[in-house]
Amino acid sequence: MNAPQSLPPQVFPRQFFIHAADVRLSATNWGEPGPARPTIVLVHGYPDNSEVWRGVAPRLAQRFHVVAYDVRGAGRSTAPQDVGAYRLGKLADDFIAVIDTVSPQRPVHLVGHDWGSIQSWEFVTDARLQGRIASFTSCSGPCLDHAAIGLRELRAQRSLAGLGKSLRQLAASWYVGAFHLPWLPELTWRLWLGRAWPRYLRLTEGLRTGPSPTQAADGCHGVRLYRANFLPVLRAPRQRHAHAPVQVIVPLHDRYVKPALTEDLQRWTTQLWRRTVPAYHWLPLADAQAFAAMVREFVEHVEGAPASAGLVAARLR
Numbered sequence: 001m002n003a004p005q006s007l008p009p010q011v012f013p014r015q016f017f018i019h020a021a022d023v024r025l026s027a028t029n030w031g032e033p034g035p036a037r038p039t040i041v042l043v044h045g046y047p048d049n050s051e052v053w054r055g056v057a058p059r060l061a062q063r064f065h066v067v068a069y070d071v072r073g074a075g076r077s078t079a080p081q082d083v084g085a086y087r088l089g090k091l092a093d094d095f096i097a098v099i100d101t102v103s104p105q106r107p108v109h110l111v112g113h114d115w116g117s118i119q120s121w122e123f124v125t126d127a128r129l130q131g132r133i134a135s136f137t138s139c140s141g142p143c144l145d146h147a148a149i150g151l152r153e154l155r156a157q158r159s160l161a162g163l164g165k166s167l168r169q170l171a172a173s174w175y176v177g178a179f180h181l182p183w184l185p186e187l188t189w190r191l192w193l194g195r196a197w198p199r200y201l202r203l204t205e206g207l208r209t210g211p212s213p214t215q216a217a218d219g220c221h222g223v224r225l226y227r228a229n230f231l232p233v234l235r236a237p238r239q240r241h242a243h244a245p246v247q248v249i250v251p252l253h254d255r256y257v258k259p260a261l262t263e264d265l266q267r268w269t270t271q272l273w274r275r276t277v278p279a280y281h282w283l284p285l286a287d288a289q290a291f292a293a294m295v296r297e298f299v300e301h302v303e304g305a306p307a308s309a310g311l312v313a314a315r316l317r
Contacts, residue, residue, distance in 0.1 A: 013057070018069065020097035022085065026050070026076035027069035029102060030061035038134065038303060039103040040295070042068040043095070045114020045141060047189075047197070047219040049075030051212065052113065055288025056295070063296060064109075067102045071116070073221035075214055086228040088122040088144075095123050099132060107134035109299045110244075113284050114256075115225055117141025125240035125268075135302040136242065137295050139249040140281050142261045144229060146268055148237035150261065172256055179226040189219035204255065205280045245271035247298040247314070249291070251279040266317050273298065273314040 018025045028050060033039050040060055042053045050068040057066045070077040072094055073086065080086070099108050110133050112120030121143035123129050124136045179185050193200075194216025201207040212218070246269045248262050259276065266272055275294060277283065284291050297308045307315070 018097055018101045020072075020094045022090075023072045023078035023080065023094065025069050025072065025078070025094060025098065027067060027098065027102070028057075029068075030057055030066040031064075033065040033103055033106065037063070037065045038299065039065045039067060039099075039106065039108045040299060041095075041098060041102070041108045041110055042066065043071065043110070043112040043116030043120050044068070044074070045112070045116045045118075046074075046222040046225060047215065048114070049212070049214060049218055051075070052282075052284055056284050056292045059289060059292035060296060064299065065103075067098065067108075069098055071119070073224060074218045079217070079221040080224075083224045083227045086224040087232075088119060088229055091119040092122050092126050092129070095119075096128065096132075107132050107244075109133075109135045109137075109295075109302070111137045111139075111295055112141060113139045114141045114281070115222070118144060119225075121146070121240065121242075124242045124244050124246070127243075130243045133244040135245045135247070135299060137247045137249065137298055139283060139291070140251060140254055140257045142257060143240055143268070144233040145237040145240045146265065147261050148234050150264060152237075172258055175256075176226055176230055179223040180230075185223045186220040189216045194219060201282065201285075205282050205286060207282060207285050209285065240268060242269045245269075245273075245298075245302055247273040247275065247294070249283065249294055250274060250276045251281060251283050252276050253279060254281045256281050269317070272316045273311055274316055275310065275314045 013028045013030050015026065015028050018027050031037065042050070042057060044050050044052045049070045053068045057068055060066045071091065073079045110120050110123060117138040118141040120136060120138065124133050125143070197215050198209045198211055201209055248265060250259050250262050252259060262274060277290070279286060297311055301307050301311055
């Protein structure tokens with residue numbers, strides 16, 4: 001990952017590997033931790049790898065120690081073949097290995113986008129990680145348990161408004177069902193979608209990105225995240241309460257995660273901020289400066305700085 005040329009090179013990225021129980025994770029850090037430089041860990045989504053943070057990370061690194069890693073199945077990390085190896089508990093094990101390596105003595109600030117946010121909800125509600133996470137910023141990725149419970153409750157309301165919200169989210173999540181089909185998603189990525197992904201982002205999000213050498217592989221391996229987790233959670237969602245302050249960034253024009261999924265999070269958190277932005281799904285790529293600014297304000301506030309006007313307005317409880 002290279003810092004944008006418009007930014008002074010305060011720190012340079014360093015790539016390294018972290019060994020978890022059954023995988024080797026590729027990670028990058030910017031700078032070193034210190035008393036005045038808390039650690040921020042960035043977790044990417046699907047079908048991305050840690051390159052999705054290429055604009056965000058160097059901006060945050062001017063103030064913090066920043067770490068991004070390729071989750072299992074993405075980038076240069078190990079890609080297990082067994083679907084069970086992608087369960088949320090395994091992803092939490094990986095995160096524990098990461099923070100044990102990069103910040104063993106001090107809680108980290110966690111930031112997730114898309115599937116990075118989905119799995120980060122698992123981390124911030126896992127009792128093993130209580131006291132290890134100082135804050136969590138979530139963007140475009142709900143807790144699967146919260147979403148499943150919320151959709152059940154909307155259906156139980158038997159109202160047109162509740163039915164409309166459920167149907168809009170189900171329509172937006174059409175691809176989840178497609179990813180459960182055998183071999184077809186993988187074939188699609190290998191035959192054409194891997195090459196066409198930059199064009200897809202340009203047409204749907206207005207983004208101009210270059211080709212990634214691992215894009216087809218990232219798409220193929222990442223469908224196992226859906227196959228390993230969606231149906232088990234939908235069948236038996238759990239009560240998951242966050243043990244750290246949570247900031248939720250809500251792109252209002254997200255095609256895949258509708259704002260309704262984040263409207264009732266107060267019961268799952270003790271400290272919650274919710275910010276809405278007029279943006280599409282890939283906000284970290286579309287406006288890295290604004291995304292980094294929101295993360296920086298939240299982390300600095302959790303670390304003891306006065307709340308900004310934006311945070312004051314976003315505070316829900």
